[in-house]
Structures are given as C-alpha cells and as structure tokens.
Amino acid sequence: MSEVPVIKTKKRFIAGAVCPACSEPDKLMMWSENDVPHRECVACGYADTLNEQGLSVPKELGTRVNTVAVKPAQDSKVQTVQFFPNPKLKKPDGQ
Numbered sequence: 001m002s003e004v005p006v007i008k009t010k011k012r013f014i015a016g017a018v019c020p021a022c023s024e025p026d027k028l029m030m031w032s033e034n035d036v037p038h039r040e041c042v043a044c045g046y047a048d049t050l051n052e053q054g055l056s057v058p059k060e061l062g063t064r065v066n067t068v069a070v071k072p073a074q075d076s077k078v079q080t081v082q083f084f085p086n087p088k089l090k091k092p093d094g095q
C-alpha cells in the first residue's frame with residue numbers, strides 16, 4: 001500500500017535534437033517518469049531532467065561543473081579591489 005508505482009513512458013529518440021554535452025544530433029532519447037521529462041544521450045551518456053520551469057537539470061555532470069566555475073570568478077574580483085589603495089592619501093596635511 002505504501003509504494004507508489006512510477007509511471008514511465010517509452011523512451012523515444014528526439015528527431016533533430018542535439019546533445020548539450022557532446023553535440024551529437026539524433027542521439028537524445030526522451031521519456032517521462034510520473035510526468036517528469038527525462039533525457040538521455042546514447043552517444044556520451046549525458047542525462048538530465050526538466051524541472052517545473054522546463055529548465056534542464058543535469059543528473060551527473062552538473063555538480064562538477066558548478067564547483068569549477070565558481071572559484072576563479074571570486075578570486076579575480078578580490079584582486080581588482082586590492083590594487084586600489086592610493087599612496088597619495090598618506091600625504092601629511094598641515095605642513
């Protein structure tokens with residue numbers, strides 16, 4: 001009684017669709033589980049789902065990409081701020 005069955009549709013190739021990971025055309029399969037759309041690339045193994053907004057949510061590659069992308073951007077911002085201290089402000093006034 002406690003288990004809810006997952007309703008899956010058959011996997012179908014999406015004609016003309018290009019894989020976001022390997023850019024191979026006609027390699028993406030699509031199906032849905034409980035009305036949640038899933039996609040999978042048979043060429044490179046890329047897989048994602050679509051959330052309520054219809055946005056792609058990668059299943060496996062997402063976490064790795066995120067951690068690499070965030071760090072360099074923060075470092076460059078800190079460096080540009082540190083170049084601004086102005087030595088002329090130390091000039092003594094009143095002499």
Ligand SMILES: [Zn+2]
Nearest residue numbers: 019022041044
């Ligand atoms: Zn692919």
